[in-house]
Amino acid sequence: MDREPLSVLCTPAMVVDVDKVKKNAQRMIEKCEKLGVKLRPHMKTHKTIECADIMTGGSRRCIVVSTLAEACFFADHGFDDILYAYSLPFDKVERCAILSERLELFQVLLDHPDALEQLKKRPLKGGRLWHVWLKLDCGNGRAGILHSEPEALRLAQSIAEAAGVQLTGVYAHCGNTYNCRGVQEIQTVAKDTTRFTLQFMEKLKIAGITCKSSIGSTPSCSHPGQDMAQLSEVHPGNYVFYDVQQSIIGSCSVEDIAVRVLTRVIGHCPHRNQLLIDCGWTGLSDTLMKAEVVAKTCQFGWCWETSNRICCNRRASGPQTVVHDSGAWKSGAPFRKAGLQHVPTGFSAHTDSIPFMCNSSDASCVSCALRGHSHGQVETNTWMVNRCKYRILAIVNLYSNLLADTCR
Amino acid sequence: MDREPLSVLCTPAMVVDVDKVKKNAQRMIEKCEKLGVKLRPHMKTHKTIECADIMTGGSRRCIVVSTLAEACFFADHGFDDILYAYSLPFDKVERCAILSERLELFQVLLDHPDALEQLKKRPLKGGRLWHVWLKLDCGNGRAGILHSEPEALRLAQSIAEAAGVQLTGVYAHCGNTYNCRGVQEIQTVAKDTTRFTLQFMEKLKIAGITCKSSIGSTPSCSHPGQDMAQLSEVHPGNYVFYDVQQSIIGSCSVEDIAVRVLTRVIGHCPHRNQLLIDCGWTGLSDTLMKAEVVAKTCQFGWCWETSNRICCNRRASGPQTVVHDSGAWKSGAPFRKAGLQHVPTGFSAHTDSIPFMCNSSDASCVSCALRGHSHGQVETNTWMVNRCKYRILAIVNLYSNLLADTCR
Numbered sequence: 090m091d092r093e094p095l096s097v098l099c100t101p102a103m104v105v106d107v108d109k110v111k112k113n114a115q116r117m118i119e120k121c122e123k124l125g126v127k128l129r130p131h132m133k134t135h136k137t138i139e140c141a142d143i144m145t146g147g148s149r150r151c152i153v154v155s156t157l158a159e160a161c162f163f164a165d166h167g168f169d170d171i172l173y174a175y176s177l178p179f180d181k182v183e184r185c186a187i188l189s190e191r192l193e194l195f196q197v198l199l200d201h202p203d204a205l206e207q208l209k210k211r212p213l214k215g216g217r218l219w220h221v222w223l224k225l226d227c228g229n230g231r232a233g234i235l236h237s238e239p240e241a242l243r244l245a246q247s248i249a250e251a252a253g254v255q256l257t258g259v260y261a262h263c264g265n266t267y268n269c270r271g272v273q274e275i276q277t278v279a280k281d282t283t284r285f286t287l288q289f290m291e292k293l294k295i296a297g298i299t300c301k302s303s304i305g306s307t308p309s310c311s312h313p314g315q316d317m318a319q320l321s322e323v324h325p326g327n328y329v330f331y332d333v334q335q336s337i338i339g340s341c342s343v344e345d346i347a348v349r350v351l352t353r354v355i356g357h358c359p360h361r362n363q364l365l366i367d368c369g370w371t372g373l374s375d376t377l378m379k380a381e382v383v384a385k386t387c388q389f390g391w392c393w394e395t396s397n398r399i400c401c402n403r404r405a406s407g408p409q410t411v412v413h414d415s416g417a418w419k420s421g422a423p424f425r426k427a428g429l430q431h432v433p434t435g436f437s438a439h440t441d442s443i444p445f446m447c448n449s450s451d452a453s454c455v456s457c458a459l460r461g462h463s464h465g466q467v468e469t470n471t472w473m474v475n476r477c478k479y480r481i482l483a484i485v486n487l488y489s490n491l492l493a494d495t496c497r
Numbered sequence: 498m499d500r501e502p503l504s505v506l507c508t509p510a511m512v513v514d515v516d517k518v519k520k521n522a523q524r525m526i527e528k529c530e531k532l533g534v535k536l537r538p539h540m541k542t543h544k545t546i547e548c549a550d551i552m553t554g555g556s557r558r559c560i561v562v563s564t565l566a567e568a569c570f571f572a573d574h575g576f577d578d579i580l581y582a583y584s585l586p587f588d589k590v591e592r593c594a595i596l597s598e599r600l601e602l603f604q605v606l607l608d609h610p611d612a613l614e615q616l617k618k619r620p621l622k623g624g625r626l627w628h629v630w631l632k633l634d635c636g637n638g639r640a641g642i643l644h645s646e647p648e649a650l651r652l653a654q655s656i657a658e659a660a661g662v663q664l665t666g667v668y669a670h671c672g673n674t675y676n677c678r679g680v681q682e683i684q685t686v687a688k689d690t691t692r693f694t695l696q697f698m699e700k701l702k703i704a705g706i707t708c709k710s711s712i713g714s715t716p717s718c719s720h721p722g723q724d725m726a727q728l729s730e731v732h733p734g735n736y737v738f739y740d741v742q743q744s745i746i747g748s749c750s751v752e753d754i755a756v757r758v759l760t761r762v763i764g765h766c767p768h769r770n771q772l773l774i775d776c777g778w779t780g781l782s783d784t785l786m787k788a789e790v791v792a793k794t795c796q797f798g799w800c801w802e803t804s805n806r807i808c809c810n811r812r813a814s815g816p817q818t819v820v821h822d823s824g825a826w827k828s829g830a831p832f833r834k835a836g837l838q839h840v841p842t843g844f845s846a847h848t849d850s851i852p853f854m855c856n857s858s859d860a861s862c863v864s865c866a867l868r869g870h871s872h873g874q875v876e877t878n879t880w881m882v883n884r885c886k887y888r889i890l891a892i893v894n895l896y897s898n899l900l901a902d903t904c905r
Binding site: 176177178179232355 | 584586
């Protein structure tokens with residue numbers, strides 16, 4: 090991770106402030122230590138060895154992933170104690186079996202009796218057990234068996250009683266914290282999820298079953314309540330970077346955000362008062378397609394000053410020629426002169442009133458930045474999944490003369 | 498491209514009907530021959546050697562790309578006469594120069610005098626010329642210099658007069674045809690774009706400049722007017738696959754669509770009347786996040802019967818175990834019994850009233866299907882770029898028993 094000036098980077102690129110990543114990771118480690126729960130960081134946000142090392146404190150143990158490709162990727166790099174937290178897809182049972190036979194501890198997740206049947210049909214070699222987490226829906230409303238349904242307890246019992254299978258834990262994702270605004274709302278959802286999970290654990294105990302419990306989501310784990318101390322584990326992931334969405338939810342401050350999208354202005358249309366940037370909608374957010382609206386309503390689309398502390402993830406396609414950087418953007422002057430908003434303190438320029446125009450033909454290159462950096466083994470990058478999020482760093486080193494002209 | 502039953506595929510996957518691809522490609526070749534214009538097919542939709550061969554009739558000549566990564570990918574596979582139709586990004590000038598020096602004919606595009614200055618600063622070796630297309634905005638409102646502005650003619654003249662640079666052509670993209678509904682609206686936009694382009698060519702002629710002219714977009718080239726015969730080239734791309742959006746615009750019929758997204762149902766929530774499928778929002782469309790609405794308003798989210806003619810692009814991650822296929826979905830019965838819409842003729846099941854639930858954690862895997870197939874060299878797949886498009890093929894071979902239960 091060589092440090093280079095941003096201006097030499099090929100755009101669009103995802104830039105990661107590694108100091109902030111370390112700070113975010115360390116803060117979560119300390120929160121969990123204080124609470125006495127095990128931290129099982131989720132890898133889906135970054136899918137890189139580098140961040141995984143930072144999040145696990147170098148142990149390369151106790152992680153959670155959302156795809157089998159991620160599981161294989163991290164297993165190939167010496168990681169173990171991996172939980173594949175995705176409703177068991179029946180077409181991937183064989184690959185899960187192979188990982189279970191290969192790793193010290195590979196764990197799957199399910200929420201339906203049919204899935205358990207699939208595991209029973211494929212007993213593991215060498216007397217190994219399938220390590221199974223039961224996915225509980227505690228109000229999130231996506232995957233999982235509803236915590237209050239009698240079927241949930243029955244399924245847990247079936248798992249516990251099945252030959253060749255072990256009920257390792259009960260897993261709930263409080264993704265509904267993403268609808269929250271502010272710490273109080275987040276903690277209310279987290280409390281409910283924790284209570285429902287612990288109530289279910291109580292039912293299990295009465296039925297003579299003991300296993301682990303885990304809840305997670307970055308908002309809830311960023312502001313853990315004391316009740317969460319009764320859980321075995323938590324599994325947040327996004328906190329490693331945070332993003333604008335998280336700052337709006339209240340998970341973090343804007344200063345905690347460790348990632349930015351670097352994009353160049355590649356066109357200027359004075360007659361439309363528009364800039365064209367070399368970053369497509371997946372790199373920014375589909376909402377940014379209507380940036381005029383979004384920037385005003387939820388503050389996406391900021392432009393930030395460059396920082397020496399920013400460590401760059403490069404596109405796989407190699408180094409580029411250096412471009413001229415006039416610094417005009419940094420002062421914000423051209424845009425101000427052009428009748429656009431004043432630059433607030435701490436920001437180099439503010440795009441609230443700049444109607445961004447995203448050229449979709451280079452879309453998703455942002456994801457390639459980190460993929461290239463990370464050996465190209467992982468198929469999905471969450472930049473595309475977590476929409477409406479990343480702050481944009483636009484460097485107007487291309488059309489600075491033009492902009493100056495416009496302002497005369 | 499081995500033919501296998503769809504049920505052995507790991508999902509989500511993009512499936513391509515190669516027969517339809519060939520038919521779509523052949524039809525466009527014939528349209529252009531009849532019109533007497535050169536067809537320069539755009540590669541950005543598929544980014545594969547396979548489709549590029551089909552679209553160029555095996556010549557591997559005369560193509561257009563939207564990223565430099567695509568340009569390099571196709572150059573590495575023996576393609577030539579490549580137009581990089583993206584407003585010249587200044588950080589990529591050196592790489593463009595290298596391609597220009599290496600290929601017989603590599604062409605760039607620009608819409609600003611600053612970009613021309615960048616080219617002049619990097620003269621090509623061996624006395625070669627930069628082949629430059631001027632990007633004209635004929636009403637599309639994205640990249641390009643406005644056709645009616647005096648600056649447009651001045652820029653064309655500057656290119657034509659610059660040492661080491663050749664004005665190869667004038668290029669306009671009528672992306673505004675994507676707002677059309679029906680052939681008449683499409684042809685009106687195409688006519689305007691053609692007229693503006695030809696008017697500009699006339700001005701050039703008066704100024705003593707001759708060069709090529711090209712307009713494009715799949716809607717316009719699918720229904721070319723006779724006036725387009727006066728152009729040198731056209732550059733459509735999406736027609737190789739078409740999609741639901743194109744069928745709604747009127748570019749094609751639903752039967753022409755050559756791609757589908759294959760996804761499995763991995764969860765069922767009777768209390769919410771929801772299914773969980775293993776395909777994230779980028780694989781489907783971000784609009785499908787609200788599929789209940791979308792399916793009703795613009796017909797996305799159909800489920801189709803499997804077909805023996807479908808040739809499969811596999812995910813890079815290798816073959817999967819075979820899953821049980823009960824055929825229940827094909828009959829459409831379970832959903833009908835469950836109170837959902839009747840299956841219209843020709844469709845195996847219709848999801849208008851099925852509230853799809855997309856699990857975002859496997860998002861963008863769809864793009865990996867074709868990427869894996871195509872040697873992993875190309876960084877962007879347009880599945881993610883062209884939103885709101887692909888038809889979904891859901892095979893409910895996992896939870897068929899469960900669904901039957903629900904219907905009792």
